[in-house]
Structure formats: C-alpha cells, structure tokens
Amino acid sequence: MKKFDWSGVLPLGISQRQGPKVLITGLTAGLLVNCIYLLRYASAYGDLFRWVNGKRVYVGGIIPTFRQLLDRGLYGCWMAMLAMLPLAWYYWRSHYWGSKSIYTMRRLPDGSQLRRRCLTIPLLGAAVFFLEAMILWQLDFLLYWFFTPEASLPSVHWMALWSLW
C-alpha cells in the first residue's frame, strides 16, 4: 500500500505522523469507550442465566433495552469528534508560535493552502469518528439482537426506536 504523504495537509513544520496519529488515537478512544457497552451487555446477558450444578441454565427475564445498555458507549466517538475543534484551532495557532508564519500563509497565491492545512485532519477525523460511531452502533445492536434469547428481548417498539433499519 502506497504511503500517503500527510505533509501537504498539515501545517508546515508539524510532523507528518500527526495525520495517522490523530485518526488512530480517536478510533482507539472510540473503541475503548465502546467496551463499556460490551461489559454492560455481558453483565445483563449473564443475569439471564444461573449456575446450577456447574452448568449454565437459562432462567429468563427481560434484558434492559439496547438504549439502556449502550448508555455512553459511543461517547468515545463523540468526544473524538469534538476534539477536532480544538485541533483545528491548534493547527491555526501553530502559525503564531516561534514566528508569524501566518503572514506567509496568508500571502500565498494559492488561497487554499491555509484552509487545507488547518482543516483537513479535523474534518477527516470528524468524518471518520462519526463513521466509527455509526458502525459501532450497528455492531453493538447486532450483538444485542442476535445474542439475546428472543424471549428476553423487550417489546418491539423499543427495538424500532433504536434499530437502524
């Protein structure tokens, strides 16, 4: 896979590696926070069973709604998205540190340079983290829907609210 040159979309002087770094950090944060949901689901799922004579036996009960279990599971993604705002600001301000390279950027015949270098990663990041949130949402729901014994699922209209199809 051809290595992408990030230096054209970052402020001059900021390391190329920041591009992938920002995205990976955000994605990881999203994933880690999503684990809260996995833990909560595992716990709620476990409540549907009891250990009898060394065997796991289904005892029934209604599992909490998907919404209840998901709770703040996607907050990692939302935080990552929000963090893109101060990031854009940081890229902008970097032109004022150590020198006023902002003067040079604003004099360039190519007016898109400054915009491109300050906004590409933040916008890309926001899009990627939003996509991650959507995907995790789907996956989390699929887990909930297919793993939970049908008898334990709460009434359908709750489903409709929180499903995505």
Place this chain on the structure above:
Amino acid sequence: MVSFDDLKLESGVPIYLQIINHLKTGIAAGTVTDGEELPSRRTLSALLGVNPNTIQKAFRMLEEEGLISSHTGAKSCVSLSPEQARALGRALPDGQAEQFIAQMKAMGLTCDQSVELVRRLWKEEEG
C-alpha cells in the same frame, strides 16, 4: 581599472561629491590615467553601499565636466587630455590650500605661523 577601494565615505559631504573628488584626486596625483576603466555603476554601488542613483549622478557630472566618457553597454572610461590633467593637478591642491588658509585665519594664525606649522608637522610625519 580605477580603484575606489580606499574611498572612505564621510557624513556631511554629499556622497556624489566625494566620489567625484576621489577621481579628481587620483587624476591630480597621477594614479588615474587617461583611458582607464571605471567600475560599473552596480559594482561601485555595492562596494560603497550607496544607491545607484547617487553613482549615476556622480558619473553624469563627471561626464559633463568632460572627465569621463560613457557608452551604453560598456563601462565608463576616464577621458583626459594632458591639459585637463595638469589643470586638475593645480586646481585641487589650490582648493585644499584655500580651505586650510581660511581655517588658520579663523583660529587667528598669521601666514608665517601657518607655514611654520606645516613645516614642523610635515617633517614629523616623514621622520
């Protein structure tokens, strides 16, 4: 090539005059000869740290006095007739002496005192 390396510019006297005087002094002293090339305006401008307009003015005035000749595309050259050289050889020291006399008078020295002063200091410098 006429050298301007040892020309130290002073404040108080217009620069173009200092350039003109430098050349004239060279002529009077015999170190500058007829036909000798002058450095280009740009070279001289960079050497002295002086705006090219000033150099241009000096050259133009020298040309008007008939001491140099310029042709577009080529460097300017000194163009001296022997009479001009001789005249300058006389005029320059005359001018300096007149200034000296005026200064001595302003300080209240007589002619004899001034001559004695010159003799003494000249010997000191040589010795």
Place this chain on the structure above:
Amino acid sequence: MLELKRVCKNYGQKRALDMVDLTIGPGEIVGLFGENGAGKTTLMKCILGLIPHMGVITLDGKPIDRKRMARLSFATCEHSFFPNLTPQAHREFYKGQFPTFRDKRFKALMEFFQLPMGKAVRTFSTGQKNQFEVIMALSQGADYILMDEPFAGNDVFNREDFYKVLLGILEPTETVILSTHLLEEVSGFISRGVLLRGGQVVGDVSTLELDEKGMNILDYVKQTYHYQPDRVSKALRELTGEEE
C-alpha cells in the same frame, strides 16, 4: 507602480493611518521612517493585504488580488518563516508556491551568509534568523520587497554587509521598501525617504533632492519634526529650577 490613495486604518479610537497617499515606482529603494507607533508596520500590512483598511491600494492600476500578491514579498522582525522547517524545505515549498522563485539568488545568499541548509530555522541565532527572513523575501521573485525593521538584533557588520549585497543583486525593476530606525546607516543606500508621523505622511523626499539642498536625511527628519535641540536641557532646567 504601487499606489496608495487615501488609505486609513483605525484601531478602535486610534487613527493608525490617516489619509495616506503614496506612489512608489519600480527600482526605488524607499526608507520608511517614523517613531514607534507612527504607522510604518500598519502601512506595510495594509499593502500586503494582511489587515483590512479604508482607501485604495493598487499595483499597476489594479487591485491587489491573491495572484498579484505574489509580486510583493515581506520580511519582518516578527519573522514569517516556518521555524520547524530547514532552509532546504523552505526552498522547496516556496518553489512550489511562487513560480518566480529565484533559486540562484537563494543559494548565493545562503552561501554568502553561511547559513546551514539542513538545520531547522528555529536553531539559528537571532541574527541568522533575520538574515534568513530577508533571504526568503529577496528570493521570492517579487517586484516589491517590503522589509519591516529586518535587522533588529544584527550587529553593524552584518548590516553593512547586507546593504552592499543588496545593492549588488537588486535589479533595476525591483523595489525595496524598508522601515528602520537606523536613519544614518541607510541614508546612502536609499533613493527616497518617506516620513510617517501619527499615521500621516509628513515628509517625502528623494536623496538626490536632499543632496541638492546640502542636507542629509537626519537633518531633514529633524527639520520636519521641528526638533528643538535644547528641548532636553530646557526640560532639565525647568526640573532643577523647580527643585530649588
């Protein structure tokens, strides 16, 4: 031809520039003088489109849009280079952005001032940073080179070298507008002096004119400012008089 017509700039209540009319032609080396706060930096920033202003600024009769902006370059004591980049990286970036970039001149100047091509500019001394800043402004390939106190922090030997190099490399079509406190030093170098005071142009004279009048630029500035030589002693007299 750079023309400024009725240029004004206010910062709140303060009038930083007041009806400035100025025309600067190709090949001029203009010294922009004035005390702190006179408006020199503001004027340059208006010309470069870095701050909004009232009035009209044109280049060859046309407003200065993004493209025409490439004909202007800027060297400032605040430094406008990229501190984390090496000079080599600057060269590559500038070449990509400015088709008129003067590569030969850039290399020659870097060599002359013995600046390292491969070290980040933030590692340079202040004097070297100033030199690099000016080198970039000169190498951009602009017709109008604006320099705002570019030599703050350079010793006198550096500065004299620089004026001489500048005179050697500048082409007749290149214009320099240089704002500086160092009046006497630049007096031989400039072809014209523009004096700002309180945001207004209070003096505008060519050095040839001054020569005719037998004045130097310092005399001219003093005369224009109505400088009173005994101002200081007068103040002192008043002070000591009161104390007695």
